Amino acid sequence: MMCLTHEKQKKMNCTEFKIWLESAPEEELINSPASVIGHTSECKACSEELKIIQSALKVLEEQKHSSLEPSQSANIINELCKKKETGPQNNTFMISRIAVAAIIILGILTGFLTGELLKSDSSNEENIWSSEFPVLSDNTDYKLSLFD
Amino acid sequence: MSKNLFIDQLIKKERHAIEVFVKDNEKAVYRTCLAYTQNENDALDLVQDVFIKALDKLHQYKGDSSLNTWLIKIAINLSLNFIRDNKKRRFHLDISDIQITDNKHNHLKKEETKLIVRKAIYKLPEKQRKVFILNYHLNLSYKEISEITGYTISSIESLLFRARKKLRELLIDIYKDF
Numbered sequence: 001m002m003c004l005t006h007e008k009q010k011k012m013n014c015t016e017f018k019i020w021l022e023s024a025p026e027e028e029l030i031n032s033p034a035s036v037i038g039h040t041s042e043c044k045a046c047s048e049e050l051k052i053i054q055s056a057l058k059v060l061e062e063q064k065h066s067s068l069e070p071s072q073s074a075n076i077i078n079e080l081c082k083k084k085e086t087g088p089q090n091n092t093f094m095i096s097r098i099a100v101a102a103i104i105i106l107g108i109l110t111g112f113l114t115g116e117l118l119k120s121d122s123s124n125e126e127n128i129w130s131s132e133f134p135v136l137s138d139n140t141d142y143k144l145s146l147f148d
Numbered sequence: 149m150s151k152n153l154f155i156d157q158l159i160k161k162e163r164h165a166i167e168v169f170v171k172d173n174e175k176a177v178y179r180t181c182l183a184y185t186q187n188e189n190d191a192l193d194l195v196q197d198v199f200i201k202a203l204d205k206l207h208q209y210k211g212d213s214s215l216n217t218w219l220i221k222i223a224i225n226l227s228l229n230f231i232r233d234n235k236k237r238r239f240h241l242d243i244s245d246i247q248i249t250d251n252k253h254n255h256l257k258k259e260e261t262k263l264i265v266r267k268a269i270y271k272l273p274e275k276q277r278k279v280f281i282l283n284y285h286l287n288l289s290y291k292e293i294s295e296i297t298g299y300t301i302s303s304i305e306s307l308l309f310r311a312r313k314k315l316r317e318l319l320i321d322i323y324k325d326f
Contacts, residue, residue, distance in 0.1 A: 055261040
């Protein structure tokens with residue numbers, strides 16, 4: 001048996017319910033007070049409205065506590081690290097690599113050309129020596145023996 | 149580790165720094181993207197875009213707000229761009245995919261509820277939606293919301309009150325139109 005005061009508190013009409021529904025905190029919407037339960041048990045339209053709000057709050061609550069799976073997080077990290085090689089941030093890195101390659105190629109070319117020049121110089125020099133001092137350029141294989 | 153050193157390591161894209169950067173901020177970024185898009189796969193794609201953009205634009209980070217706050221701002225911008233570009237296509241697909249129950253008095257199926265929630269979130273005026281998501285999904289204080297949005301505390305209070313009211317109205321209206 002309920003006293004008159006409690007009986008009065010439990011009764012709520014549709015207008016009061018709508019005002020409550022618009023402004024009640026989320027926790028109160030999930031755990032509705034007795035007065036609301038009393039009204040929604042009698043009014044189907046208001047009961048439906050409360051149900052959709054409660055269902056929506058459940059969806060929003062799930063989102064509020066959602067997070068990435070560890071594998072999804074690892075994938076993102078891997079993707080970001082892959083971008084390291086191709087990202088626009090690495091332009092300077094790429095430029096420095098190209099510069100190093102260019103220097104190496106130039107070095108090889110310079111070395112080759114210098115070598116060619118020296119080779120032609122030394123062959124000219126050899127010709128001069130052989131014409132001036134034929135003995136020195138004589139390549140005959142002499143056999144030396146102590147008993148001859 | 150000092151903040152500047154960490155930023156330098158991120159600019160150089162050192163793996164360890166990237167791991168810390170992602171792990172420290174992924175929840176906030178993911179929840180922001182999910183709250184806006186209301187779709188797990190879209191949110192996941194956006195999270196990656198947010199981090200890529202953040203690393204590319206890190207030299208523009210002035211350090212006047214936390215990295216987390218800065219990332220949330222990027223997440224909001226990219227999510228809004230995504231919604232603008234995909235709004236019509238997504239609704240079209242979703243509505244045709246869902247079999248709506250004949251009897252409205254039945255308990256709502258989860259997928260139906262998700263669609264109603266998505267439509268309601270999409271229909272919220274942008275300022276109200278932004279404040280609602282930052283407060284409800286990310287649990288940020290009014291001061292933090294103010295840092296991100298640039299709104300005053302009193303306008304945040306007012307926007308939040310209106311957002312809650314409007315969202316409930318929208319949920320009921322969309323449900324009735326189903």
